[in-house]
Amino acid sequence: MKSLSSMRVLYGVLLGILLILSITAPMVGVSQKAPPPGLPEVLEFEMLSLPWFPQSDKAAEVVAEQLSKIGIKVNLVRLESAVMYPRIQRTFDYDSFALAVSQSPNPVGMLIAFHSSEARPGGANYWGYKDANVDNLIDKAFEAKSESELKEYAWRIQELVSKGPFIPLFVSQNIQIVRAEWKNYTLMSGGIIEVYNRWSLLYMYKSDKPDENVFRIAFPADILSTNPFMATDLRSLWVINILYDPLVALDPNFKVIPWLAERWEVSDDGKTYVFYLRKDVRFHDGEPLTADDVVFTFKVGIGNKTARFAALAQFVESVEKIDDYTVRFKLSKPSYLFLLSLATNLVYVVPKHIWIDKPIDWGNPEPVGTGPFKWVSRKAGESIVLERNPYYFVKGAPRISTLVVRVIPEAETRFLAIKRGEVDMERYSALPTLVPEAEKDPNLKVIVTPDIWLIYVAFNFRRFNDTRLFEAINYAINREEVIKKAVLGYGSPVYTILNKEWHGDLANRNIVFEYNPQKAVQILESIGYKYDARRGVMVYVGPPAATTPPAEAPVATPTITTPARVAEAPNALIIALIIGVMVVAIAVLYLLRRR
């Protein structure tokens, strides 16, 4: 017993020494310095991620792994949206996060997110990016009168913003697995049936007998709303999109074309738009569509700051009726983006005679619109049935006679249901892992188009505002590998906030960050970071002495250029030795005790 207790004392002493060493060890590592404001002491970031959105979550994993290779440590923190969103939108309590943002042919949504006025809680500029030049350019872009003028501003904005805290990774691809008997669909960015694509559902058919064209589509979850003012999710909007019509629509090349308005006139100062409505449009209940409905819709929608219409408020000053089929929009400033916004903001004309006495967030249980399909029934959480509107103003369309939306939550189940012919296709992209199986089946067709999601990581500009840091991170990310690992190659790399898949020529294709980890390290070292081998992370040691890059002049004066590394090596060695001896000593003592 006695010998044992003396052993215990020894253990205690040894452990105590170990403890003290572990506490003091960091102090004798690389000679760390306090960095200037806006730079972290250690390149170690927390990255928030949503586990239920696998594309961005897996991308975050790959990015973390890639950054760790050059000594930037990224700790992935997986949070539920209810916890994560308030942190990135309101309290700004984060280092970085990975997420996806939906793309539309309209650049406004992406551009506005870099305006400093949106950096407030609840604004679109989550990353808190602030640059007076960019603000100025965005304001000008919104007032651009032509596409070429807009493009000029957009390209300059992208040049500046690509050095910012928002690091786009890739636009994923939409994989549609469709029953092979369906033909005559239209390919567009977003997929054959995305909301910006009004064409496929008008002209798709599988049989020459009209009644046999029953189209069944599987949704992963129920729609949330049939209210055209308030709906925000793309499932609800998909249904609303075919029940209602917009004033103007998009052709397959994302150019604005007449829809409910058969033509329009713009005044010379660009501030007045006069829309001439089609005269052959009727709501599903038989009432004709008139200027009253259009004026009512826009007044109520914009006046109540509803989700769908609020963004138009920056353009529209007033809407008034000229006669039964003519409407005048007065803008506060001339803008090329107004018409595009009208087409891409998913704003639909509702019947005044139904909505006049309803609250703006009315549940709208049996929607009445002008669209190609009309409402039949819905079982909440299970199915929605629509049928073709025989009086639709596009002649000979739609060819689908009955459209059934079914809710099937599991991706694998949806695939089995398509394979077995219970449904014809699904709303969103299928899992890339299912593609080989689908390609083997002669009853199925696989259609790949660019998807609506831009996957990105963003850093908190409120905490870190040295753009060289983000430049280095841009070079340290291998986007091809991210795409390969996160979405099995179904994506295309993106280097700036606008992309060719969605914004065409507005995307500045000159901006490319080729994967170049050496360059990333060089940039970080020029800021003043140095790799601390013991901690496996880069720490701030102050910028290299003098303004000449140290790597260029290694022969001149070795005493000045590498003092930190000289001091670092013996420290680490000594500590490693001491710890090793301790461990061996404890092991020996433990063995002795056992006997």
Added chain:
Amino acid sequence: MSREFVNYLVNRFFQVILIVFLGFIAAFIIFRLLPGDPTISLLDPRVPPEAREELIKRFGLDKPLYEQFLLYLANLARGDFGYSFVYIGVPVTAIVFGERLFNTIVLMSSAMLTSAFLGTFLGLMMGFRGGFLDKLFTSSLYLLASAPVFWVGLLIQFYAGYRLNVIPIAGTTSFYFEKVPIYVLALDYIHHMIGPLIVLTAFFTPLYYIYVRNVISSVRSEDFVLTLKALGLSDLRILLKISKFALIATVTIMANESALLIVGAVFTETIFGWNGVGRLLYDSIFKADYPVLQGIFLVTIVVVATANFIADILYYILDPRIKVRGLTRR
């Protein structure tokens, strides 16, 4: 009915009411502790900030907490559970009650009754009999109990649904717009229920089996059983006599599992696309739809409290010892 029994019932009843009320208050507190904001559920928050603030105001989330609490109680008294954060303009009662609750209760009650019957019966037989068959059943049911529900579900879906093509892949019906007679609809409904029912039965049966088997195999060696044997009673008679013990076990488990009557089939309903409360719960958690979650929570409180109340009555009838304890505990 004895006077004592009536007293007991009245007492328990008031306890139940009190517990339900406390549960309602707890529900309020829990859901206010969470970040309550109807705009957080959007993956792609492309909603203009003005629209967000408008939305928060609409839900009264900018009001002081005590005011919210009074509103909550007043609304509950009127049977109003509030409006969903994500299903715009739709009251919670319309989402939770109705078809979803019906589907879940039909599915879960048939699964629970089937597995209670199966589990109790098997447990009774094996516990009484012992031997090789007992070992075989016990070990294989333990295996079944530890198999993940979603895995069993996917297996059944793939083999029975896709390969053999004998059950539908998903949903509760195959008729969405066709006009068919009611009995066809009912048969179709049952046809769709087979898959989830098998999965749930596979999940619940071992619970009953293991519990009942253990109770019976320990009762089997008690003195009074030996006495009965010595008196020359047949095995069947003895089994019938001690089956009362098994019933107590079954009632206990059923009362304990009663919460699952509402929310128990989360995975099963999700895999088979069964339109029930379990799947609603799953969706609502992802979308942070607190009013709906709160609604499900409240319904669950009522169901659990009621189930335990019924279980207490059954105990009273089945086992006099529990009756005495129940009375003297006060």
